[in-house]
Amino acid sequence: MPQSPLSVPTVEAVDQPQQRFMLVLSQIPPGRVCSYGRLAELAGLGRGARLVARWLGQLPAGSRLPWHRVVNAQGRISLPADHPSHAEQLQRLQDEGIVLRNGRIDLRRHGWPDTH
DNA sequence: CTTATGACGTGGT
């Protein structure tokens, strides 16, 4: 039997890849970040890092999903520096207490899920 | 059907 509809679904229980992507995205805690590639793996998209990037850019306008908690594997914001959302992402991350050194986030400290 | 394109990742130089 499937779990109660009122409980949070597990990634394996969701059949639509795009829904799994949104589910995992929703689970990144405040103050933490996840890379495109890691998010893809967790969502069962294999090496679909670029697919994650595409879908992030297509999230509905009013979405409450934490799109800003996704950065590249080097801990850097991947949005172009001249893109207005770049500044918003930086602002949101800093508001959550994330520290950037030379434009980079220490993934060993803020990366999610934990590696050690 | 073939190419091009991403808010990417990895491995090699």
Add this chain to the structure above:
DNA sequence: AACCACGCCATAA
């Protein structure tokens, strides 16, 4: 650190 080539995979043209 910087650069590059390739792999990746859904979408668009």
